[in-house]
Amino acid sequence: MxxxxxxxxxxxxxxxxxxxxRLGVGEAMLERMIEDLVRMGYLAPAGAGCEQGACQHCPQRGGCSLPSAARLWTLTPRGRKAAQTPVV
Amino acid sequence: MRPRASEEQLTSAGAQREDAPRPVTVALVGSPNVGKSSVFNPLTGLSQHVGNWPGKTVEHKIGLWRGRGRTMRIVDLPGTYSLTANSVEEQVTRDYLLQERPDVVVVIVNAANLERTLYLVAEALELPLPIVVGLNMMDVAEREGVHVEPAVLEAALGVPVVPMVASRGEGLEELMTAVEGVLDGAYPYNPRHPEFGPDLEVLVAEIDRHLPPDDLEPYPRRWLALKLLEGDREVADLLRARLDSFRWAALDALLRQHEDAVLAIASARYEWIGRMVRAAIRRPKAGAISLTERLDRWATHPYVGPAILAALMGSIFWLVYRLSQPLVDLLDGGVGLAADLVRTQLAGAPAWVGGLVADGILGGVGTVLTLLPLLAFFFAALAFLEDVGYLARGAFVADRLMHRMGLHGKSFLPLFLGFGCNVPAVLGTRILESRRDRLLTTLLIPLVPCAGRMAVLVFITGALFGDRGPLVTLGVLAFALGTVGLVGALLSRVLFPGESPSFIMELPLYHLPNWRTILLHTWRRVLDFVVRAGTVILLLSTAIWTLAAVPGNGIEQSYLASLGRLLAPLGGLMGLDWRMMVALLASVVAKEQALATMAILIVGTEGSLATILPQLLSPAAGLAFLIVQMLFIPCVGTITAIVQETRSWRWAAVSLAYQAGLSFGLGIIVYQAARLLGLGV
Structure with missing residues (x-):
């Protein structure tokens, strides 16, 4: 893909x-594609902020500006492999 | 698979009489929030029955539509984005479509968001069921400047497409006319499915050969093959139960060999959606492009973006400097007057009392408090950037630069936090998944100039360089940030070799600043600073004054001077006397303490730190001091945070050692270079 x-x-x-x-699609469709790829295990939300469990006990959690900064996704090992090889 | 929903279960809904012939059934499907209920409710009126699907907590709605001498049973299926069994809603919907085989399936799509909602149509067209597309929310699409052409979409899809504004009842009659047209064969029904390409078709045929040879009703064989390739567990379980273990093992091996075929299937569907959308939608004109999109064309541009970031940060520092400097000078003068007043008032008291209050407390804490306007403006500027949505853009641009230096892409977020304070920045490394990334970022954060160091920088450049202060401030900052980049590149290659992954980033919308939020944020940070000045800095200032006052033969004979002189040889390489070296050491407690210590040790009974400093430091020595101070070992709070986050003293020790070496090394180089340039006098 x-x-x-x-x-x-x-x-x-x-x-x-x-x-x-670059893909020649609308943002709405791209978001849908990302959701699908996350569900299929090729992408993973990289968690720009405190939605991850690691921040649960962080003393700075209340005033932390990371959660509002951005949403991120990255390739999983499966995604990296699929990016380099033909899929069928 | 779930047991097939019986006709009795559906008729028990009370929507039809037992003796009546089975009416035509129309299933309504669509993604959540496409206005499916706005279609179902007016069509069925009071004849609705609402219950749950057998064994599920998913709502089940059936009603009757009567018109033009016909009665149709309308089944409102749960909202679903696709027909893969990812959720109970998707499972219920697809099981109903396959097992009950409604006479017509009406797929409701959102005209304003066609790209997202056409995926369901792509999947529905792969089923052996007649499809009618209800193109709802045409009014919303028009409002958003998206012009959908239903006739073109109909021609492209090969199935009836009915434009609708269901919330106003528009298009409902036409929808039912289209349904009747399909039922009566009056519509030249010629659906155009997504094309999967020859490689995938060969694979589908191969999967088909592995399926049981007998009838697999109600499941179409091709649909089963596609779902198997898509990794649908429910379909896999169904076939595992229908095949002997040998044949299942062969099929399973084939599926494992082609586990990424799901990407080819999804790609084909998305390409199909792209073709449909390109055919049927006229995009908004340039004027209708959102403000966020127009701004981001520049703000996230690979070359213009970094220039904007640099210009913006430079402007902020310059503005903060210009706005706060008169206030800082005013407060500095005020501290001097207050110290004089205290000395006068305490003239009758023992000399040490006046010295402690005037020089120790007012000189130390008072000097630090003169930075208040500067920090308030700086915090407000950072809060402003964050509030209007620029922080994420700045971070995005910085990330690209850092990535080129081999740094981890995601590290930029905690590093960016470091501009405010290094302590939360170190805690922010929790968002990084791998230990390598956390350690690398943790070692770099103390090099990011925090607000405390910024304040010292601005104060000293103002005192030493006058009108050229802002320029020197920017130069020192650029030097410090360049060092962060170089050290990061070095560490990531030497200590932490590994790949830096790229990210897809969703940037929030720009919006007008919320002044209340900005003021609240600034107030919290300023309060935090004042509390620190009233506690940690007060205590340390008292201790330093005491050490500088005992045993009582003048400051040059004091215990502190003896200690400071141990550092004098090192200081001499940078043009710094023992007092400046003690000030550097004291900054380990809190970075602002450097100024408080200087005020205690340097300022005598007359003048203020800002007026005396130029007599003590040459420009070369001032630059060296600033470089060391910007890159010097972390403050106690940051060291504690490093120990806490890495769960080891070892990394805190590494941080202390390399930063001490780096800061003094660069300080010496800068001093010697500046002397050669004639700045040593």
Whole structure:
């Protein structure tokens, strides 16, 4: 899938609008694709903020600005492998 | 698979009489929030029955539609994004469609969000059922400047497409006319499915050969093969039960060999959606593109973005400097006057009392408190950037730069927090998954100039460099940030070799600043600073004054001077005397303490730190001091946080050692280089 290859080959992070432009699709469709790829195990939410359990007991949790910063996704090992090889 | 829902179960809903012939059944499917209920309710009126699906907590709604001499049973199926059994709603919907085989399936899609809702149509078209598409929310699409052409979409899909605004009852009659047209064969029904390509078709045929040869009703063989390739567990369980162990093992091995075929299937469907959307939608004109999108074209541009970030940060530092400097000078003068007043008032008291209050407390804590306006402006500026949504853009741009240096992409978030304070930044490394990334980021955070160091930087550049202060401030900052990048690149290659993954990042929308939030955020940080000044800095200032006052033969003979002179040889390489070295050491308690200590040790009975400092430090020595101070060992709070997060003293010791070496090394180089440039006088 081109999306996985674009992430794997990217030298740095990609913003949703830019990725949508490169794929030639709308952002809504890209979000849907990301949801599907997360469900299928090729992408994983990388958790920009405190939605992860690790922050549960953080003393700074109340005033932390990380949760509102951004939502991130990254390739899983399965996603990295699929990006490098033909899928069928 | 679940037992087939019986006709009795459906008729028991009370929607039809027992002796009546089975009416035509129309199933309504659609993603959540596409307005399916707005179609179902007016069509069925009072004839609805609401219950639960057998054995499920999912709502089950059936009603009758009567019109033009016909009666149809309308079944409102649970909202679902796809027909893969990912959720109980999807399971119920697809089981009903396959097992009950309604006469017509009406798929409701959102005209304003066609790209997201057409996936369900793509899957529905793979079923052997007649489809009618209800193109709902046409009004919302128009409002958003999305022009959908139903006739073009109909031609592209090959099935009837009915434009609707169901919330206003528009298009309902036309929808039922289309349903009748399909039932009566009046519509040239010619659905165009997603095309999977020859490789995938060969694979589907191979899977089909592994399926049981007998009838698999109600499941279409091709649909079963596709679902197996999509990794559908329910379908896999069904076939495992129908095949002997040898044949199942062969099929399972084939599926494992092609476990990524699901990507090809999804890709084909998305390409199909893309074709449909390109055909049927006229995109908004340039003027209708959102403000966020227009701003982000520049803010996240690979080359313009970093320039904007640098310009924005530079402007903030310059503005903070310009706005706060007069207030800092005013407060500095005020502290000097207050100290004079205290000395006068305490003239009758023992000399040490006046010295402690005027020089120790007012000189130390008072000098630190003069930084209050500067920090308030700085915190407010950071809160403003965060509140309007720029923080994520700045972080995105910084991430790209860092990635090029081999740093971990996600580390930028805690590093960015470090500008406020290094302690929460170290705690923020919790968001990183691997230990390698956490350690690398933890070792870099203390190099990020926190607000305390920024305040010292601005104060000293203001005192030493006058009008060129802002420029020197920016230069020192750029030097410090460049060092963060270089050290990061070095550590990531030498100590922590490994790959830095890339991310997809969703950037929040820009919005107008909420001044209350910004003020509240600034107030909290300022309060935190004042509390620290009133506690930690007060205690340490008292201790330093005491050590500088005993045994009582003047400061040059004091215990503190003896201690400080141990550092004098090192200080001499940077043009710094023992007092400046003690100030550096004291900053380990809190970075602002450097100023408090200087005020205690340097300022005598006249003037203020800002006026005396130029007499003590040459520009070269001032630059060296600033470089060391920016990169010096972490404060106690940060060291504690490092120990807490790494659960080891070892990494805290590594941080102390390398930062001490790095800061003094660079300080010496900068001093010697500046002397060669004639700044040593």
């Amino acid at each position: 081109r999306l996985l290859r674009l992430i794997a080959d990217s030298n740095g992070s990609l913003a949703l609008p830019e990725l949508a432009r």
